[in-house]
Amino acid sequence: MPVDDAFARYDMAILYDSFNTHGVDDDFYLGLSTAPCRILDLGCGTGSLSLRLAALGHSVTGLDPAPGMLTVAREKDKAGRVRWIAGDARDFALGETFNLIIMTGHVFQVFLEDEETLAVLANARKHLARDGQLVFESRNPFARAWECWTAEKTREQTDVAGVGPVEVFYHVNGVWDDLVRFDAVFTLLETGEQRISPSTLRFPSPEAIAKLLTEAGFSSVEWMGDWVGSAFAPDSAEIIAIARA
Structure with a gap:
């Protein structure tokens, strides 16, 4: 899993965090579950969304491969509400399952080949509880x-x-x-x-993403094209997938 300088280095992670403030995408993810549940934030970065989810009463685990990002996240977590883990989305093994797994901030696009993307999706599926959901977004290439x-x-x-x-x-x-x-x-x-x-x-097509989700063992996927829940259309800015095992 590639780790860019803006994510690996502490000094760069501070800059990244300063420019990435709360947006409508965060509101979307915060609204996915109204009842407290177990959430895994894959590619949690500097942890802003993980901390907001924890403040809502969820049990949150944030996983990221970048040491700089995790250092910033831990520094912000004064109350120790989130469990922070250094790990690779392709092969982490936590020995537990989650009701909701999310990949936000277009982190899905850092995986540049089908093989590694499939490994991430399959590993996420292994960590989903019964009736759990994997939710992520990718920019629509069109x-x-x-x-x-x-x-x-x-x-x-x-x-x-x-x-x-x-x-x-x-x-x-x-x-x-x-x-x-x-x-x-x-x-x-x-x-x-x-x-x-x-x-x-990577800017995979909707068809490419759907194929990878099927190969990873997901049985159904709901597709959205924006952060207010509109159905995906060819001219949508986003490809938002809500996948169920």
Whole structure:
């Protein structure tokens, strides 16, 4: 499972966390279960959503392979509400099952080949309780979101504690097959220092995702195209899958 600099390094994870604030996607995931249940957050990152789910009374486990991200998550978890685990989504073995497993923040797209994506889905299925659900999202390739990943359209600025004002923008370096390579460029405005994190994401088609879910043993999938629950359509921005074993 690839770990980008923005996720592996503590200093980069702090910057990532500062720019990734609460959004409508978080509201969607927070509303998936109204009754307290056991939740596994695969690719939990800096833990913001895991902590919100725990505050609602859920028993939450956050798993991520990136040490920088987990360090930031643990620092935010003052009350120790979440169990944080360093692990790879392809082969973790927790010896327990969960009512709900989620992959948020488009983490599904970091898996670049069918083999590793299938390993992740199959492993998630093994950790689902009876009647459990796996929920994740992937950007719809037909919406071509990467065409808006330019400095002019993505530039934003925020103040980071202990660092000062920081600017970030995104820049695409290459597109081939269903893969997109891009840089996240952070600039520390007080010093002019730039920190660049290269990433590659996969944009699988809805058909490719459906095939992998079937191969992983999921019996049914509900498809949505946005965060208010609209049915998926060819021009939807998102491919949101709610899969049941």
